[in-house]
Amino acid sequence: MKDNPSAVGSTVFTLGALLVIVLLVLLILRHYLPLRTTPAYLTLPIFFALGLPASIILLVPIDLASTSRAEDTASRGIWLPDRVLLVAWRICYWLTFALTWFILPILEEYADAGYREPRSRLMYSLRANALYQGIVFGSGAVGLVYFFITSGASLTSFKGLIMALAYCWSLIFAIALMGNGLVAIPRKLFRNSSISGRLRRIQAKAARVHEKMEDAIENLDDLEAQVTALSQRKTGSAKEFSDWIEELAEDSRLPESRPRTLVRRMSTPQVNVPNVITKRYLADVSRQLDRARHSRARWLDEWDRILQASTETQAILDSAASKKIELGEAPPNTSIFDRMTILTPYTRYLYKYLVLPYSRIFLGTVLSLASFCIIWSEFIRLINPFFSIIAVTVVHHAEGERGRIGFAGQAIAAFWILYMCAAALVSLTEVKVWRGRALVRRNTHGESAMWYAMQVAKLTVPLSFNFITFLLPTTYERTVFFSFLGQYVELTPLGTWFNWLFPAFVLIPVCATLFNLYGKVRNCFGFGSVIDDEDEENETGYGTGSWREGRELIEREFNGASSLGRLGAGSSRSHVPNNPNNQSAPTLSVPPAERRALGPSPASSSASRSRTNADPQRASSSTDPEDENFFEAFGHRVKNTIDTVQTPKWLQNVGDGFKRPRWMGGDGDGDGEEAERSGSDFTRWFGGRPEGRVRL
Structure with a gap:
């Protein structure tokens, strides 16, 4: 008779891994949030919203190894008893569920309410979430009828409804983001x-x-001018909210030593203050x-990072001749690791010019193969799960009907789940459709921090459950995770078919991203950016976000001719290497040290002047003649209206996304000179002449 194996070593390893996860989450919070000034009602939920999904990535491999072992022998990997796993899954799942659907949405709007009193902020948050919760409960009511018809009216049906609807909605979101x-x-x-392509993309991004x-x-200047005008009111309805108005004015007050350009002194901010000041108006302000x-802090930080990346990339590109890369003065706010100079200028050149580019190619090749394996496993599991590549890499010890998973298989399983979650989260940060977050x-x-934490908590559970379905049914159906969640997801035939068929639709976002279908649709209807990252054909396209315009903006910043002007002495700027002007950047804190815009840039001013000169009729039509009767004035206005009607932009750009191939006489970009050249070649067959005449 064999004794029951002990799980002491696995327990110690699991506790150590959880401690590492806690430290990593704290470092992430410290990187993105000012921990000293961020209130606890934001920090604590965000910590759990990031820590619980990370623990799920650790818990799934432990569950696989624990349930695949024999009952009287220890696992080859890290394992825990079934009762401990069940308690861990209940804690992780239900806390994540509560954070995703109730706690984080309410706190998200609470942090963005704008009111001073906690009760007013809470009521605003509840009203803002009323529509969201109404849609959730409305869908639940429809699903409840279906569940009661198929499974009967019971507590199990109600619990399965909640878990199945949450899983299905999150899986739709997760598959779309992961495919991208x-x-x-x-x-x-x-x-x-x-290196040169990276520099060009940085410069193209700089203009935008x-x-x-x-x-x-x-925008911030206009709002601060509105607060300044509001603070000048001492009577009437503004007197009731004098403390609130003074607090807004104090936060918007700027140092008097701030230099102001001539354009900024001559410009007049837009001020629109109502006659009656209400509590709702002040909260909105x-x-x-x-x-x-x-x-403003976001785009200033983005601009500083572009300057930093542009300078470093240009230094790497220029080092091809000297075979050396010299480091400039270290930024004042960098970590101690960035200040360390272990490499010599020559070894730094070898690392950044040779090793790093080839390392990116190697890593890109490995991750491309990993992406192919995930997509292949999504499809092949519907046909024959024995051909799943992920199942082969995870299950190493095929013994009996089901295989056993060791420590190496657990590490590979954690990598697969982590890569699937990273693919979805990268799409969250790159797709700019989240209300400016x-x-x-x-x-x-x-x-914004609450919203991103909510998406992390929402995506991890469906992606983890989708991962275990890549394995053989004899392996994953024995897991505690499947018995806890899978039985409710597959409680009805509709849930079973959805769980098996919908992940195969990952091919749609994969193909859309691979062939740039999103950009073609946007360009076709005129909603996309004019210049893509790969577009290098625009030679003179100022104002369109071309890389040449971005390069000149970066050079103007380094030469001290920026339209934003210099800052006061009390501000600091993240250091940019080899910057001859050695400008200083704003301190990005809460609330930030304020810096006013010192007028629009010369490029934007010249662009606005060119737009005005390009349409003199519209500019002249703003002044009406003095000596004209009613009928003459009416006729002139109708004529001016008809003459100035322009084709909408979305209609002008219809067809721009579809380019003529070369075999039809085009070069793929609709160049007029190439079209004329191809036309002259065609007419030359019939004895045509350069001016386009054809001789019969």
Whole structure:
């Protein structure tokens, strides 16, 4: 008779791994949030929303190894008793469920309410979530009828309804994002392996980021001017909220030593203050100010990172001749690891010019194969799960009807789940459709941090459950995870078919990202950016986000001719190597040290002047003649209206996304000179002449 094996070593390893996860989550929070000024009602839920999904990535491999072992022998990997696993799954799942669907949505709107009193902020959050919760409960009511018809009215049916609906909705979101990330991550590595191509993409991005930065600064200036006008009111309805108004004015007050350009002194901010000041109006102003400050900090940080990346990439590119890369002065806010200079200038050249690009190619190749394995496993499990590549890499010891999973299989399983979750999360940060939310170093808006943490908690559970279905049914159906969640997901025939068929639709976002279908659709209807990252044909396209315009904006910043002007002495800027002007950057804190925009850039001013000169009729039509009767004035206005009607942009760009192939006489980009050249070649067959005449 054999004794029951002990799980003491596995328990110690699991506790150590959980401690490492806790430290990593704290480092992530410290990187994106100012921990000293962030309230606890934001920090604590975000910590659990990040820590619980990370523990699920650890818990799934332990569950696989624990349930695949024989009952009287210890596992070859890390294992825990079934009762411990069941308790761990209940804690992780239900806490994640509560955070995803109730706690984080309410706290997200609470942080963005704009009111001063906690009760008012809570009521605003509940009203903002009423529609969201109404849709959730409405869908639950329809699903409840279906569950009661198929499975009977019982507590199990109600519990299965909640878990199945949450899983299905999260799986739809997760598959769409993961399909995009499985292509985006390797492609980004391949693109960054080219130093010159990376520099050009940075410069192309610089023009768009600079424009967004100017818009954010101008928006904040308008709101601060509105607060200044509001603080000048001492009577009437404004007297009731004098403390609130003074607090807003104090936060918006700027140092008097701030230099101001001539353009900024001559410009007049947009001020629109109502006659009657209400509590709701002040909350809206506070909310807009908070968003504008973080938006300004976001684009300033993005602009500083572009300057940093542009300088470093240019230094690497220039080192091809000297075979050396010299480091400039270290930034004041960098870590101790960035200040260490272990490599010599020559070894630094070898590392950054030779080793790093080839390492990106190698890693991109490995991740491309990993993406192919995930997509292949999604499809082949519907036909024959024995051909699943992921199942072969995880189950190493095939003994009896089911295989056993050792420590190596657990490590590989953790890698697969981590890569699937990373692909989905990368798509969250790259797709800019989330109401301006973004992660900013040390200055992320509380509402944005809560939203991203909610998406992390929402995506991990369905992706982890989708991963275990890549294995053989004899392996994953014995897991505690499947008995806890899978039985409720597959409680009805509809849930079973959805769980098996829907993940195969991952091919749709994969193909859309691989062949740039998103960009073609946007360009076809005129909603996309004019210049893509790969577009290098625009030679003179200023104002369109071309890489040449971005290069000149970066050079202008280094030469001290930036339209944003210099900052006061009290501000600091993240250091940019080899910057001859040695400008200083704003401190991104909460609340940030304020910096006003010193007027639009010369490029934007010249662009606006060119737009005005390009349409003189519209400019002249703003002045009406003095001596004209009613009928003459009416006729002139109708004529001006008809003459100035322009084709909508979305209609002008219809067809631009579809280019004529070369065999039809085009070069793929619709160049007029090439079309004329091809036309002259065609007419030359019939004795045509250069001016286009044809001789019969």
